[in-house]
Amino acid sequence: MRITVDRERCEGLGMCESMAPDHFEVIEDDDGNETxxxxxxxxxxxxxxxxxxxxxxxxxxxxxxTG
Structure with a gap:
């Protein structure tokens, strides 16, 4: 099983982090955008x-x- 993220699509809304905080974290990228x-x-x-x-x-x- 593997998780991947499409950083072009990600808006850093945090739904995944709120549901599984041990697996996801919203961060600020180098351009100041949340992902x-x-x-x-x-x-x-x-x-x-x-x-x-x-x-x-x-x-x-x-x-x-996947997986």
Whole structure:
């Protein structure tokens, strides 16, 4: 299982962080824009449902969860 983020789409809205704060963190990029940082790019199988829900909560569809 792997989480990826499309930084061109990400607006740093924080839905993923609010649902799974151990896996996502909203940060400010070099240009001063907010974006998400993936803290655990390959989460444990026990976190699959939580991570999948957080990914699906992204209103701009910037996150992908494969595996």
């Amino acid at each position: 998400v940082d993936i803290l655990v790019p390959e989460p444990d199988a026990s976190d699959r449902d939580l991570v999948q829900s957080a990914v699906q909560s992204c209103p701009v569809l910037a996150l992908t969860f």
